[in-house]
Amino acid sequence: MADLKTEPDVHVSPSEDEAVLTRVVDWTEDEEKRAKRKLDFIIMPILALGYFCLQLDRGNMANAITDNFMEDVGIDQDQFNVGQQMLSLGIVLTEIPSNMILYRVGPGKWLTLQLFLFGTVSTFQAFQRGYGPFIATRFLLGITESGFIPGGLWTLSTWYTRDETAKRVMVFYFGNQIGQASAKLLAYGILHMRGVGGQPGWFWLFALMGAFTILGGFVFGFFLPDSFANPYSTFLPKVPRFTERELHILQTRVLLDDPMKGKKKTKISRDAFGRAFTNWRIWIHFLISLTNNGPQRAFDTYAPSIVTSFGFGNLVSNAMASVGLFLQVPLSFAFSWVSDNYNRRGETVMLGLFCHLLGYILNRAFTSLDLRGVRYFGVVWTQMFGTFSHPLNIAWLSLSCGDSEQRALAMAGVIMGANIAGIYGAQIFRKDDKPFYNRGFSVALSILSFSLVLAAIRYIDTLLRRRRKGEAVEDKPKDIDRATREELA
Numbered sequence: 001m002a003d004l005k006t007e008p009d010v011h012v013s014p015s016e017d018e019a020v021l022t023r024v025v026d027w028t029e030d031e032e033k034r035a036k037r038k039l040d041f042i043i044m045p046i047l048a049l050g051y052f053c054l055q056l057d058r059g060n061m062a063n064a065i066t067d068n069f070m071e072d073v074g075i076d077q078d079q080f081n082v083g084q085q086m087l088s089l090g091i092v093l094t095e096i097p098s099n100m101i102l103y104r105v106g107p108g109k110w111l112t113l114q115l116f117l118f119g120t121v122s123t124f125q126a127f128q129r130g131y132g133p134f135i136a137t138r139f140l141l142g143i144t145e146s147g148f149i150p151g152g153l154w155t156l157s158t159w160y161t162r163d164e165t166a167k168r169v170m171v172f173y174f175g176n177q178i179g180q181a182s183a184k185l186l187a188y189g190i191l192h193m194r195g196v197g198g199q200p201g202w203f204w205l206f207a208l209m210g211a212f213t214i215l216g217g218f219v220f221g222f223f224l225p226d227s228f229a230n231p232y233s234t235f236l237p238k239v240p241r242f243t244e245r246e247l248h249i250l251q252t253r254v255l256l257d258d259p260m261k262g263k264k265k266t267k268i269s270r271d272a273f274g275r276a277f278t279n280w281r282i283w284i285h286f287l288i289s290l291t292n293n294g295p296q297r298a299f300d301t302y303a304p305s306i307v308t309s310f311g312f313g314n315l316v317s318n319a320m321a322s323v324g325l326f327l328q329v330p331l332s333f334a335f336s337w338v339s340d341n342y343n344r345r346g347e348t349v350m351l352g353l354f355c356h357l358l359g360y361i362l363n364r365a366f367t368s369l370d371l372r373g374v375r376y377f378g379v380v381w382t383q384m385f386g387t388f389s390h391p392l393n394i395a396w397l398s399l400s401c402g403d404s405e406q407r408a409l410a411m412a413g414v415i416m417g418a419n420i421a422g423i424y425g426a427q428i429f430r431k432d433d434k435p436f437y438n439r440g441f442s443v444a445l446s447i448l449s450f451s452l453v454l455a456a457i458r459y460i461d462t463l464l465r466r467r468r469k470g471e472a473v474e475d476k477p478k479d480i481d482r483a484t485r486e487e488l489a
Contacts, residue, residue, distance in 0.1 A: 025256070027249045035246040036253075042241055043159055044168065046224045047152045048175035050115060053213040054148055055179025056186075057122035057141065058087070060209055062301045063187035064202035066314040072200050075131050077431040083138040084301060088422030090142020095419065098147025099154070099412040103405075107155040108226030108234045111148060115217035118144035123210030126203045142419075149418075150411035157398055157407050158227060159250070161257035163340070165398050170336035173391040174329060180300060180387070181325030183209070188319040228254075272405035282410055284458045285397040289390060289417035291451035292353060294425035295360065295444035296386040302429045302437075303379060309435035310372035320376070324383025332388035336395075345396040346459030352389035353455055357448040359385060364441035390418065393455075 027035075061069070061084070070080055102110040121141045128137050156168050190208060191201035221235040228251045231242055242250070276282060299306075307317040339348040359382030366375045397414055401407035429440040 025252065027245075027252075031245075032249055032253060035242075035249045038242065038246065039159060039250055042223065042225065043156070044171050046220060047155065047172050048178075049216055049219060050111060050148065051152060051172060051175030052179040052182070053115060053216040054118065054145055055176045056183050056209045057118055057213055058145065059180055059183045059300065060122070060125075060187070060202075060205050061138075062304055063184055063191070063318050064205055066187075066304045066308060066318055067191045067194065067201045067205075069200075069202045072202070073129055073131075073134055075134055077434070079131055079134075081426045081430065083134050084297075084426035085423045086135050086139040087142040088297075088419045088426065090139045091146040091419040092142075092416050092423070094143050094146040095150065095416045096147075096409070096412045099150055099408055102147060102151045102154070103408050106226040106230060107151055108220075108224050108230070108232070111151055111155070112217055112220040112224065112234050114144060114148050114151075115213055115220055118148075119210050119213030119217060120144075121210075122213060123207055125210070126199075126206035146419075147412065150408070150415040153394060153398070153411045153415075154408045157411075159254070161254055162399055163257070165340075165395050167336050167340045169391045169395045169398070170332055170388065173332070173388065177325060177329050177332060177387055181322040181329075184304060184318045184322035184325070188315050191315050191318065269405060272403075272409060275402070275406045276409035276413065279400075281400055281458065281461065282397065282413070284454055285393055285400070285410075286413050286417040288349070288353075288393050288451055288454050288458075289414045290421050291447050291454065292356065292389050292393070292421070293418040294421035295428065295447055296356070296390075297422045297425040298428035298440065298444065299382055299386060301426070303383065306435075306437070307376065307379060310375050312372070321379070321383075324380035327380070328384045328387060331384055332391075335388055335392060339392055339395065345392070345399070346455065346462055349389050349392045349396060350452060350455045350459060352385055352392060353448060353452045355385035356382070356389060357445060357452060359383075360441050360445040360448065364438060364445065367436040367438055367441070396458075 065080065070076060075083070098110075098114075118141055121137060121144050125137045125141070128134050152172055153169060156172060157165065160168055186209070187205055190205045193199075193204040194201035196204065218235075220233075222233055223241075224233055225231045225241040226233070228247060231240060231247055232238065233241065304317045304321040307320050308314055312320060335348045335352060338344050359378065362378040362381055363375075366378045369375060394411070394414055397410055398407060401410050428443050429437050433439045
């Protein structure tokens, strides 16, 4: 973790490869609120839309398998799991290179290009037939998606102050959560197109949602501003999104919160890798992501199929598998509000992990019951708590980073952890364990128990650091800003 910054306003002379950013405090509170509100209306819907599109393309496979996808393509469940692993492997292998490119060329250009790329790959998944094409398209989809999530997170960290991070990260992840839920609900309607044009329903699922993602790429290209240094969109490089006054206010408030953001370099230095990957606290956050997301990825893939095993129709199961995901949205907002407003980073992560773990206990216990309503409750509960510990953990991680380089690499690292989790998570629910998946639920329960232990260790460390630094905070309250207090979290 970065050293505590007890004098945040001390100017540090930048080196030649650093962008110099000015700081002049000359605005009113109302001006700042208006500028921040405008920033929210521009940045947040666009980034959430991008994550929504990504989740549609990534999650459609879970819906396709309820429409005889495996039989039509000519693969079995174990081969399907390998394809899911290839998706995650493609992301892991190119996550950090993708973020290094983003850091160099800017989020406006790179994130826009990514939507066009993975939207195109997703569309052409409609034409796959056979095991080889299935493996190839999943791997290529992973490569084109790599870096988008940490790129979005890093973009947020450059436009907002640190005490605003958790809430915006959660709003960004609303795109993921709503995408997960909407994909299953939309699939219920689209899969009924089986036979149209002589094609299966899953053909239209990939084709239509891939085309929607490409359309999202145009939204990014026309409306997403790149940075304070280049506050224009990729397709409209001469049309400003903010006035000079608004940019001055937004830029300066970020620097006052974290002066290190004024030292953004044009490329990531080698020593930044050391700062990011030799810090044991950052590694704890990586491991929390690794252990939480494996079970969640597995469950999300097979949730519609699990609901089908209760005796519900194949297509109806897609709609039913969206209920818990929609309920997750207001629940995750409540958790993020508590995390932000009361600085309860560790507590909210641990409670979310515990509730996620409880879901697998319920699912494992309910397999012996012949009551499909009770078993369906276990599915809904698990979906409600399955995802949002991840963005809360990311917000907690972000506050542990001392500069934009370290933060960019840490964001890439934590998302790499999530996608490595996808590699092992793809094998949790296997063909020889269906339809009850008793072994799968037991494995997920064990992994999440370890995740909860990791979060507890990090939280205890936080408490000890607060105790050690408490006297300094009490003796010199004027010298310690809110950002420093957040670092103690």
